[in-house]
Amino acid sequence: MANATAVIETVHGTIELEFFEDKAPGHVQNFKDLAQKGFYDGTTFHRVIPGFMIQGGDPNSRNEDRSRHGTGGPGYTIDAEFNDVSHKRGILSMARSQNPNSAGSQFFIVVNDSTFLDRQYTAFGRVTSGMEVADKIVNEPRDHNDNPHSRMEIKSITIKEG
Numbered sequence: 001m002a003n004a005t006a007v008i009e010t011v012h013g014t015i016e017l018e019f020f021e022d023k024a025p026g027h028v029q030n031f032k033d034l035a036q037k038g039f040y041d042g043t044t045f046h047r048v049i050p051g052f053m054i055q056g057g058d059p060n061s062r063n064e065d066r067s068r069h070g071t072g073g074p075g076y077t078i079d080a081e082f083n084d085v086s087h088k089r090g091i092l093s094m095a096r097s098q099n100p101n102s103a104g105s106q107f108f109i110v111v112n113d114s115t116f117l118d119r120q121y122t123a124f125g126r127v128t129s130g131m132e133v134a135d136k137i138v139n140e141p142r143d144h145n146d147n148p149h150s151r152m153e154i155k156s157i158t159i160k161e162g
Contacts, residue, residue: 018125
């Protein structure tokens with residue numbers, strides 16, 4: 001059976017992902033549940049670092065007040081599922097605080113190989129098409145907090161079961 005996929009509609013186009021359900025089943029299910037509830041709709045990629053990654057999934061990023069961008073979540077956390085997937089270009093992974101078991105809703109897509117993250121962050125999918133969209137987003141002009149000046153909105157995320 002094929003893995004489930006996700007389609008992220010952004011202001012710059014579409015990013016398609018496939019999930020690693022066998023590597024991080026809890027993270028995949030959490031992301032799918034949030035997406036299906038519309039949790040991500042209208043949020044932004046609030047942190048972009050050229051040569052590294054784009055990060056989104058913070059409900060606070062719907063607000064024009066940028067001071068709280070990057071601090072929000074779904075109201076709960078999930079335990080880490082570190083695995084053997086290397087953080088190569090196009091990998092989808094979960095953001096977290098210093099606590100390994102603090103992931104909630106924020107996720108990131110690496111735009112350059114970032115193997116220093118391996119076994120420290122939970123990789124749970126990969127981009128299958130649309131990396132050029134991620135490349136456009138990561139190169140947006142940004143402020144001192146790496147928050148793009150223009151809203152890099154996630155219009156919607158659609159889940160397709162495998």
